[in-house]
Amino acid sequence: MKPPPFAYVTAESIEHAVAELARSDGEGKLVAGGQSLMPMLNFRLLEPSVLIDIGKIPDLTGISETGDGLSIGALTRHVDLETSHLIAQRFPVLTEAVKHVAHIAIRNRGTFGGSLCHADPAAELPMMAVLLDARICVSGQGGNRQIPADKFFLGALTTDLEEEEIVTRIDLPYLPESTGWGFEEISRRSGDFALAAAAATVSLVDGKISEVRLAVTGVDDLPLRIRAAEDALRGSELDDAVFSSASQIVRDAVNPNSDVHASADYRRHLIGVLVGRVLRSARSRARGGA
């Protein structure tokens, strides 16, 4: 179908976008790349009174080093994440994950901030934000605040954002230099949403896991860090038995849906397999010092 009628405003600044959102009284929507919003408009799942285009606000662009991490503008396109040398150097797990986001024409338009705000429960970038302890910077009428990624996602397509708030930047704190990583996704076809996906980072000291993070998506209403599995792994030797028990903890912790693509049981099985794979990848990369 075609989108329903709406008014259109080009926001000149963050303040302008916030003011227009507030003026729309909950009926307005922000648009940037539009790669999640436009399908919803074409299906008429949404009928906003006004679209506020933030795509030309200069403050929302660019990837920069802040001393303790990278600060990534909300308008950064998937293709810019994918091809950024800074990200490849500091967060190779993110470079790998972005390659799984849809297809080239979508990655040419879709933005990091947009993907987080859309909060699809099978999308890659929300999981990466949770894995990498992203701090999501937002501006609203009450000023600015930072939301930790694991407090940002509240459920399927639901975030902690207030109606008149806008995501401005995503800050990613650096990982220790020798951190290993793994990312695995299973989807029906290349570029589809994940049936299940997992990502891990592992740091080692004296052959034992000193720090570990494990995140999953596609298997619950929101992307999850599995803290119980991380606790079981931390301090342990890097053997497959420990990884198996971590997989079991993850299978018990998630609550997948059944749909036309896969049953809940199959998704639960898959996520355990993927957790084992990402932990083994992270182990080998951590040993190699990559």
Place this chain on the structure above:
Amino acid sequence: MADKCRVRITVNGVAYDQEVEPRLLLADFLREDLDLTGTHVGCEHGVCGACTVLLNGDSVRSCLCLTVQADGAEITTVEGLGTVDNLNSLQQKFREHHALQCGFCTPGMLMTATDLLSKNENMSDEELREGLSGNLCRCTGYEHIVNAVRAAMNE
């Protein structure tokens, strides 16, 4: 009806200055307002790839882009590649390798391949197939399309 917006868009080298409704999809602007019906509309939600055009040199879904968002942009459609009497080299390879049957997906395939070739002249087979994987063809089984793009790359 919402107020119309003024857009200035260059399509295949020709500058246009028009008033459009905010909700007008770029695909429909090209087809209905400019009569450039080479850009096809299939699924209208970004899955099939038939409506793919170049926006400032990058392939995009013209069904997932509002015309007003393309204000100031340069658009290339399949009409900007070659003509019936003078196919460009990629189109020529599509013909030589039988890379189309019904032709519905072809404009999108050509524009996606144009983007891929402009950014990587040395794609592996996996990269080429991955790059084309966002465009659906229901006739050919893809093999001939892959062959045509590979031949264009190797030329």
